[in-house]
Amino acid sequence: MSWRKKLDITLFIEVKPHQRPRVYGKHTVQPKQNELIGGLFLYKRAKPIDEQMYVDIKFYYKHKRRMDIDNLCKAVLDGMQDANIISDDFLVSKLCAERINEHDENLCIITIFTVKK
Numbered sequence: 001m002s003w004r005k006k007l008d009i010t011l012f013i014e015v016k017p018h019q020r021p022r023v024y025g026k027h028t029v030q031p032k033q034n035e036l037i038g039g040l041f042l043y044k045r046a047k048p049i050d051e052q053m054y055v056d057i058k059f060y061y062k063h064k065r066r067m068d069i070d071n072l073c074k075a076v077l078d079g080m081q082d083a084n085i086i087s088d089d090f091l092v093s094k095l096c097a098e099r100i101n102e103h104d105e106n107l108c109i110i111t112i113f114t115v116k117k
Helices: 035-043 069-082
Strands: 003-011 022-024 027-029 053-060 092-100 107-115
Touching: 003 035, 035 069, 053 069, 069 092, 069 107
Parallel strands: 053 092
Antiparallel strands: 003 107, 022 027, 053 107
16 A cells, blocks of 8 residues: 655644543543644644545653553544544554654654555
8 A cells, every 4th residue: 555645743742641531429520621632723624634544643752751652642633633634533544653752842743644546
């Protein structure tokens, strides 16, 4: 299968996994929208990518804190869907992710490829 580059996204933020809602008796507290969603809305598209895709994500962190890369990827994919960049994360057929600690700055680089026709 051959891929062509469709979109590059660079975010100068520290990507954090989604927080889960907290339930206190009958009261539920929703987590605040994180910085990731706001950054992705800068790349909002009139028509989201609606075809099979390969997503490459690189997470760069100043610190060496322990974070599960699968949760970071899920936050990015959900954020791209919320920002109307992709129509559904189900369309991601290939995902490559890398976390680099102790970098000069917090950074997230996302590259989306679609099938060459």
